[in-house]
Amino acid sequence: MSMFDGLKFRNISSPIHRIDPRTKFIYVLTFFIVAVFFNQLIPLLILFFSQIPLIIIAKVKKEWLRLIKGSSFFATIIFIMNVISLYFYSGYSSFASIIEQASAMTVRFIVLVESFSIFFLTTSPDMLGLSLEQIGIPYEFCFAFTTAIRFVPVLAEEAQTIIDAQRARGLELEGGNLMKRIRNYIPILIPLIVNAIRRSLELAEAMESRAWGATEKRTTLYMLKMERRDYCLILISALMLAASVYAWLFIKIPTLTQILNIQG
Amino acid sequence: MAIIEARNLTYTYPYAESPAFKDVTLRVERGEFILLTGPSGCGKTTLCRCFNGLIPHFYGGKLEGEITVAGLRTTEHPIHEIAQHVGLVFQTPENQLFALTIEKDVAFGLENLGLPRDEMRRRVDWALKVTGIYDLKDRAPYEVSGGQQQRVAIASILAMQPEVIVLDEPTSFLDPLSARNILEVINRLNKELGITIILVEHRLDLAARYANRVIVMNEGQIILDGEPRKVFLENEAALIGVGIPKVVRLYMLLKRAGLNISRVPLSPEELSKSIMEELIFDRG
Ligand SMILES: Nc1ncnc2c1ncn2[C@@H]1O[C@H](COP(=O)(O)OP(=O)(O)OP(=O)(O)O)[C@@H](O)[C@H]1O
Ligand SMILES: [Mg+2]
Numbered sequence: 001m002s003m004f005d006g007l008k009f010r011n012i013s014s015p016i017h018r019i020d021p022r023t024k025f026i027y028v029l030t031f032f033i034v035a036v037f038f039n040q041l042i043p044l045l046i047l048f049f050s051q052i053p054l055i056i057i058a059k060v061k062k063e064w065l066r067l068i069k070g071s072s073f074f075a076t077i078i079f080i081m082n083v084i085s086l087y088f089y090s091g092y093s094s095f096a097s098i099i100e101q102a103s104a105m106t107v108r109f110i111v112l113v114e115s116f117s118i119f120f121l122t123t124s125p126d127m128l129g130l131s132l133e134q135i136g137i138p139y140e141f142c143f144a145f146t147t148a149i150r151f152v153p154v155l156a157e158e159a160q161t162i163i164d165a166q167r168a169r170g171l172e173l174e175g176g177n178l179m180k181r182i183r184n185y186i187p188i189l190i191p192l193i194v195n196a197i198r199r200s201l202e203l204a205e206a207m208e209s210r211a212w213g214a215t216e217k218r219t220t221l222y223m224l225k226m227e228r229r230d231y232c233l234i235l236i237s238a239l240m241l242a243a244s245v246y247a248w249l250f251i252k253i254p255t256l257t258q259i260l261n262i263q264g
Numbered sequence: 265m266a267i268i269e270a271r272n273l274t275y276t277y278p279y280a281e282s283p284a285f286k287d288v289t290l291r292v293e294r295g296e297f298i299l300l301t302g303p304s305g306c307g308k309t310t311l312c313r314c315f316n317g318l319i320p321h322f323y324g325g326k327l328e329g330e331i332t333v334a335g336l337r338t339t340e341h342p343i344h345e346i347a348q349h350v351g352l353v354f355q356t357p358e359n360q361l362f363a364l365t366i367e368k369d370v371a372f373g374l375e376n377l378g379l380p381r382d383e384m385r386r387r388v389d390w391a392l393k394v395t396g397i398y399d400l401k402d403r404a405p406y407e408v409s410g411g412q413q414q415r416v417a418i419a420s421i422l423a424m425q426p427e428v429i430v431l432d433e434p435t436s437f438l439d440p441l442s443a444r445n446i447l448e449v450i451n452r453l454n455k456e457l458g459i460t461i462i463l464v465e466h467r468l469d470l471a472a473r474y475a476n477r478v479i480v481m482n483e484g485q486i487i488l489d490g491e492p493r494k495v496f497l498e499n500e501a502a503l504i505g506v507g508i509p510k511v512v513r514l515y516m517l518l519k520r521a522g523l524n525i526s527r528v529p530l531s532p533e534e535l536s537k538s539i540m541e542e543l544i545f546d547r548g
Contacts (some may be wrong), residue, residue, distance in 0.1 A: 011402075126364040147362050153406050154358060199359050206360035208322055209352040210373035210420065214344035217378045221371040221388065 015229070016058035016122045021131040023230040024119055030237040031115040034244040040253045041104040043244075047111050051118065060121040067117045068110065079106045097257045125149040127224070134224055147203070155196065162191050265335070267428055267460055268292035268315060268350075273329035275310060275319055284310040285484035287329075294427070297454045297461045299471055299492065302481035303505050308464045309355075311481070312430050314338065315462070317346040334427055344376070351421030353431040357413035358406065366408070366416050367392065367401035373424045391423035394457075395449055411442030418449060428460040429453060435467060444470055472496070472509045473531040480506055493528035511535045 016024075031047070038044055055064045082102035129146035133139060166187050167173070173184050247253070274286040285307035292298060300308055313319040317338040320327045331338050334349035354360050363369040370391050374384045392398040395415045400408055405416060414434050421429055431450065435443035451474040453459045465471040472478070478495040480488040482504045488495045495501060496512040511529045518525060518539075525542060529535035 124364070126368065129364075143362070146364055150362060150364055150404070150406070202354065202356060202359040203362065205318060205322060206352075206354060207362070208318060208343045209316055209347050209354075209360075211344040211347045211376040211424065214348075214376050215378035219375055219378050219381060219384065221368055221375065221381065221384055223381070 011124065012059055014058045014122070016054060016118070017124075018229075019122075019233060020224055020226055020230045021119075021123045021127050022135065022224070023226065023233050024123060025131075027233055027237045028115045028119045030241050032112060034240060035108055035111045035115070037244050037248050038253070039101075039104055039108070041100050041107065041256050043247070043253060044104055044107040044111060048107055048114065051111075051114055054118060058118065058122045060118075063121055064114075064117055067113065067121075071110065071113045075106050075109055078109050079103065082106070094257060097255065100255055100257050130220065130222060131224055133220065139218055151199075155192070158195060159188065159192055162188050266291045267294045268331070268333050270314070270331040271329055273314065273327070273331055275314065275328070276326045277310075277323065278325045280325070283484060285481070288484075288486055290479070290486065290489075292428070292460060292462065294460055295454070295458050296477055297451070297475045298463065299468070299475035299478045300462055300464045300481065301466065301468060301478065301506055302487075306481040307484045308481055309432055312352060312432050312462070312464060315428070315430050316350040316352050317341065317343040318352070347373075347426070348377070348424060349426055350428045350430060351424055351426040353414075353417050353421055353429065353434050355433045355436055357410055357417055357437065360417045361405040361413060361420075364404055365402055366397065366405055369405060369416055370401075370420045370423050373420060377424070387423045387425070391419040394422060394452070395419040409442070411438050411446060414438065414442075414446055415449065418446070418453075422453065422459075426459070428462065430462045430464075432464045433466065434463075435465065435470070440470070443467060447471055447474060450474070466507060468496075468507050468509045469511075472512075473534075480504070492530055497528060 031051075035044065035047055038047075055061055079102050082105045083098060086098045086101055125146060129142050129149075132145060133142045163173070171184070171187055173181075175181075176184070268290065269292075270288055270290045273288040273290075274283050276283040288311065300311070302308055310319065313323065314327070314331055315333060315338075317333075319325065320339060321343050327339065333346055336346060336349070338346055361369050363372060367388055370388045371384055374387060379387070389398065392401055395418050397412060397415045397419060400412060400416075405413055408416070414437075418429070418431075418434070429450075434450075435446055438446065447463075447470055450461055450463060454461045454474070463471060463475070472492050475492050478488070478490065478492045479486055480495060480501055487504070488498055488501055496508050497516070502508055509530065511532055511534070515525055515529055515535060523539070523542060525535075525538045527534070527538060529538060
C-alpha cells in the first residue's frame with residue numbers, strides 16, 4: 001500500500017498547492033516529455049534533482065520519499081532487465097556504459113514517478129474535478145470522477161468490515177493454491193458488490209432530491225482562475241521544452257563514462 | 265391552503281403483489297411538525313417518497329389517487345421542480361453526500377438549480393450556520409462523525425429553502441446524544457424558520473416533545489392521526505407496537521394508581537413538573 005499512499009492527497013497549503021491544476025498538469029506533462037526525450041544519465045539526473053526544491057516548497061517530502069521508496073521495487077526490476085538486455089542484445093563493449101545506460105532508464109522511470117507524484121500530492125481531487133469541468137468535460141463525467149474518489153475510503157472500510165465479518169464466521173483467506181485463493185474472496189466480493197449497488201441507488205435518489213438536472217446551465221460554488229504565477233509556470237514549462245528540444249538537436253551530451261574516462 | 269394534500273392514495277411498487285400503502289388520505293398544513301411512526305414495513309418510507317415525486321418518477325410502479333404538493337400535482341411535475349418545495353433527508357447519512365468538502369455538498373443542490381455564485385455563497389453559509397457546522401465546511405464528509413454528516417445532509421436540503429422538510433429516520437444511526445442534537449436542530453427549523461416538518465422516527469422518547477401532530481401507520485394505512493397527547497393514550501398505538509414514550513406509560517401507570525396528573529407529559533421535565541405541582545397541591 002505504501003506506494004499508493006504516495007499518490008494520496010493531503011490537505012495542506014503551500015504555493016504549489018495553490019497553483020491551478022491545469023497549469024500544474026501542463027508543467028508535469030512538459031516534464032514527462034522532456035524525460036522521454038533524453039536517454040542519457042546526466043540530463044535525467046539533472047531533471048531528477050531539479051524537482052527537489054519544488055517538493056520541499058510543497059511540504060510533501062515525507063510522502064514523496066515514501067513514494068520513491070515504494071517504487072524502488074519496480075526501479076530495481078527495470079535496472080536488472082536493462083542490464084540483461086543491453087548485455088545480450090547490444091554492441092556495448094564496456095560494462096560501465098551498460099551500467100550507465102541501465103541507470104539512465106531507471107532514473108527516467110523515477111523521474112516520471114516523481115513528476116506525477118508532485119501533481120497528485122499537491123492537487124486536491126476536488127480541484128481536479130473542478131478543472132475537468134472547466135476545460136469543458138461534461139459535468140456527468142466530472143461528477144462520476146469526484147464521487148468515485150469520495151467513496152474510495154467508504155468502500156475500503158466496508159471491505160474491511162466484510163472481511164472481518166466473514167472471518168468471524170470461519171472464512172479462511174490464506175492458504176491453498178491460486179484458484180482456491182481466488183475462490184476464497186467470493187464471499188467478500190459478493191456482499192461488497194451488492195452493497196455498492198444498493199448504495200448507488202440511494203445516491204441516485206438523494207441526487208434527484210437535490211434537483212439534479214434542473215437546469216442546463218449549472219453553476220459552481222468555486223471557479224478556478226489563472227493568475228500571474230500560473231502564467232509564469234506555463235512560461236517556465238515552455239522554456240524548458242524549448243531548451244530540451246535545442247539540446248536534443250544540437251548538443252552532443254557526453255556520457256558519464258566518457259567524462260570519467262572509465263574503460264570497461 | 266394545505267401544503268401537502270393526498271387523497272385516496274394507493275401505491276404499488278413495480279413487480280410487487282400488493283400495494284405498499286392503500287387509500288391514504290392526508291392533509292398537511294403549513295408550519296406543522298408531524299411525527300410519522302409505525303412498525304417496520306408499514307409504508308412510511310414509501311409515503312415519504314411520494315412527497316417529492318420520487319414516486320412515481322424515480323420508482324415507477326402504480327400510483328392511484330391524487331397528491332398535490334405546494335399546489336403542484338407530483339405526477340405532472342418533474343422531481344427537480346417538486347424538490348424545491350419539499351426536501352427529503354434520508355436515513356443513511358453517508359449515502360446522500362457526494363462532494364469532497366462539506367461546503368460543496370451543501371452547494372450541490374444550488375449548483376443544480378443554476379443559482380448565481382453570490383446568492384449561492386450566502387445560502388450555503390446561512391445553512392451551515394443554522395445547522396451548526398460552519399467550522400467544518402472545508403472538511404471531507406467522510407472525515408466527520410455520523411451526527412455531523414446528518415447535519416450536512418440537513419444543511420444541504422435547507423440551503424434549497426424548501427417549505428417542507430421530510431426526514432426519514434434521520435437519527436437511526438446515531439447515539440442518543442447526537443440524535444437529540446439533530447432533533448433540536450430540526451425543531452429550530454420548525455419553530456424559528458416556520459418550515460413544515462415531517463419526521464419519521466421510531467425513537468418517540470426523544471422526538472415526541474417536538475411534534476404537534478402524530479400519525480401512526482400500520483400495514484399501509486393511517487390508523488391514528490392527531491395530537492401527540494391523545495394519540496399516545498390510544499390502545500391501538502400500544503397494540504401494534506409503537507414505542508409509546510416512557511413518560512406517557514409512566515403517566516398512565518400513575519393515573520391508574522390514583523395520581524391525577526392534569527396533562528399528558530411528553531418529556532421527563534413535563535412529567536416532573538406536573539408531579540411536583542400535584543404534590544404541592546395535595547399538601548397545601
Ligand atoms: N424499492 C422497493 N421495491 C419494492 N418494494 C419495496 C421497496 N421499498 C419498500 N418496499 C416494500 O414496501 C413496503 C413498505 O416499506 P417501507 O420501506 O415504506 O416501510 P417503512 O415503514 O419505511 O419501514 P421501516 O420502518 O423499516 O423503514 C414493504 O413491504 C417493503 O417490502
Ligand atoms: Mg423506512
